[in-house]
Amino acid sequence: MPQHILVTGPSRSGKSEWAERLAEKLEQPVIYVATALENPDDAEWQQRIEQHRRRRPSHWQTLSVSYDLCATIEQAKPPHCLLIDSLGTWVANGLEQDNETWQGITTRLLKSTQQASVDLIFVAEETGWGVVPAYPLGRLFRDRLGHLIRQLGAIANTTYLVTGGHVLNLSLLGEPLTNIDYD
Structure with a gap:
């Protein structure tokens, strides 16, 4: 049965x-799914990439998938493992979408994840630990990413928190919330 793993934490934590x-420990061919949009005019961003x-x-094979992550997951076949890095940039790429x-x-991403025939490793940034953004687009990003991380955490086999250079297996240490309120 495929594993679904969520790795979350703050920026530059080692996620x-x-x-x-x-992914290396799974000993399968890895497809690295890069969600970042390249921007040749932003030297610092290109350096990070x-x-x-x-x-x-x-x-490792690399796929650039800035938008249609669901199709990538749906089309993946064993024995591959998809390492999706990162959900934060994927959410940012879709901010122009209306709420519906x-x-x-x-909903499609969660369904695709649950039905995936390959191992999936998601990397996601924790953005909600600080000040509530003073501008609407910042709040929209933070809320959408936070909801998505919570939903994926509910269906993941294992959820890790990487912070301060340490890895915590939240699936062993924590207790999952049973009711998810998306408001």
């Missing part, structure tokens, strides 16, 4: 590195 280590590329093993359309997209 991606932990997810990469988990390049840092991720250099760290990945050369035998976004709800349909996330």
Whole structure:
């Protein structure tokens, strides 16, 4: 039965590195699903993308999937493992969607995840630990990502929190919430 793993935590905590280590341990061909939109005019952003590329093993396949993550999951076949990095940039790429359309997209993503025939490792940024953003688009991003992480955490086999350079297996240490309120 395929594993669904969620790796979450703050920026620069080591989430991606932990997810990469988990993918290597599965001993399957890895497809790295990069959700970032490249921007040649933003040298610092391109440097971040390049840092991720250099760290990945050369035998891993890379797919750039900025929008249709659901189709990528639905089309994946064993014995592959998909490492999806990251949900934060994927959510940011879809911020122009109205709430009804976004709800349909996330519903499809959750269904695709539950029906996936391959192992999935999701990397997601925790953004809701600080101040509530003072502008509407920032609040929309934070809320959409927070809801998605919570929903994926509810269906993941294992959820890890990476913070302060340490990894915590929340599935062993925590107790899942049974009722999910999306308001």
